[in-house]
Amino acid sequence: MHVVLLDSTAVRFDDLCTALQALEFPSDGERDHPELRAVLAARSSIQDAVLDDDFLASCLHLELQLLERDELRPGLVPFFTMPGLGIRFAFGYWPPGGSPGPHEHTAWTITAVCRNELEVLTYDREESYSRRELVLKNRFPASAGKVGYIYEPCIHAPINNSSRWSLSFHMTSPRDGEDPGDVCGDPLPGLLERARPDRTNSDHVYRKVIERRRQVRRIRAIGNMLPSLNSTKASSLSDKCTALGGFMTDRPESGKPTRHGFALERVHKDLELSYRLDAGMAVLYSETPTGSLKELALDSLGREAIAFVSKERSFTIEDMPGDLSTEERLHIADALEETGLYVKIGDDYACTSD
Structure with a gap:
């Protein structure tokens, strides 16, 4: 595996994409998941990137283009998807007290707090499905610059407990949201659906x-x-x-x-x-x-x-x-x-x- 180290004093969005292209991520459409070392290398690159305001400015420029196109829907909406790899980039917006509630990621993700702070609650996935109720596992504070990752299916619930808006940066697998096939039965009580309905999907004005x-x-x-x-x-x-x-x-x-x-x-x-x-x-x-x-x-x-x-x-x-x-x-x-x-x-x- 060839890992590209980015200069943390001059990280731009295209530099990050170039670095990711050099890692061993499967092509879009392949059923394989990447090796853990590729996700960790990508996390390291993100760690450098989010500390650079010019990198954030490049991403915000793309985000404003998305907002101008008015293509929003609930959840994370990618401002860019890498050709060939299908890796998605999106911003998360967190008003004071805001949280999507407990939800499940079924493939690798990398998340960075760009501005302000979040608190992240994680749940014991195996125990939760076994007992048919959410079982709290850990509670992590995440201040600006903090970068975390998920490699295996995971249940978590970020929340903004502060009095100011927070902004987060998300890099996600094209397979996140797929059913991993390791659990069966009714949806877990208290867990958001993997494919949430868009409540704006209506002909009403x-x-x-x-x-x-x-x-x-x-x-x-x-x-x-x-x-x-x-x-x-x-x-x-x-x-x-x-x-x-x-x-x-x-x-x-x-x-x-x-x-x-x-x-x-x-x-x-x-x-x-x-x-x-x-x-x-x-x-x-x-x-x-x-x-x-x-x-x-x-x-x-x-x-x-x-x-x-x-x-x-x-x-x-x-x-x-x-x-x-x-x-x-x-x-x-x-x-x-x-x-x-x-x-x-x-x-x-x-x-x-x-």
């Missing part, structure tokens, strides 16, 4: 809301992490985030948005919204396949704006009625886009600041 919400939250998670990225590419990545819908991530040190005027349009022309008063709050509701859903609530100051939004399919922030400052209008518009109900359209324009 609310599907577009879910898709857009997922997209914009990931864009903003990236945008809010970019100030800590020591790379010349950080500025262009920030511009891309802003253009894709992360306009409130573009802030000077004062904490106020640097951009003012823009227009919003409902994410789907047939999406129905309504407005009600509830305990002194102005509440915006959407119509979903299961009925009305509360999306956004503002105090009495935003009552006129919410009533207006419930009726209008497109508008500029200055169109919103009420005694609102520019900053307040921006925050309402920001919240509307983060819900996935509205998308920004057209170019920015100058408007009067407070």
Whole structure:
């Protein structure tokens, strides 16, 4: 086996792919799994790579291209798949308290924490299947830069116990998710299905809301992490985030948005919204396949704006009625886009600041 050692001071994504091509990974479509030494060598390369912000910038550039194509679905969605090997690369996004719950990997994977931290719970797979209940085995803290791997089928549950978003980098086998064939019977209670259904797979217009919400939250998670990225590419990545819908991530040190005027349009022309008063709050509701859903609530100051939004399919922030400052209008518009109900359209324009 020929192992390529990467210079940890100058790791780029294409360098990593070149190194992986030199390892003894089976070709895509082959039934064989790689030898453990190949996975460990790949883990070593990942360990060097995630410490290099230019490497992360290269990967985030590919991730933003994926987000721009709007091809998201639940779980890890690869931003790149290696030709010939089928090895998949993806980012994991972890809001405060976020966890997918206990789930099973059935082939090798390598995971690195890029920003902030995670805690990883592992379960005794053999005992869990034998007793038909999840049996906790270990609990590992994983701070930024920590890299772990799975070689044999494993049950684990990462969780972000912090108050900030975390970002993880995943390199996975093309065979991860296949049934290893070593257990039979009903699914293990408490374990996520290997092939989770996409709950947005519906003809209802609310599907577009879910898709857009997922997209914009990931864009903003990236945008809010970019100030800590020591790379010349950080500025262009920030511009891309802003253009894709992360306009409130573009802030000077004062904490106020640097951009003012823009227009919003409902994410789907047939999406129905309504407005009600509830305990002194102005509440915006959407119509979903299961009925009305509360999306956004503002105090009495935003009552006129919410009533207006419930009726209008497109508008500029200055169109919103009420005694609102520019900053307040921006925050309402920001919240509307983060819900996935509205998308920004057209170019920015100058408007009067407070």
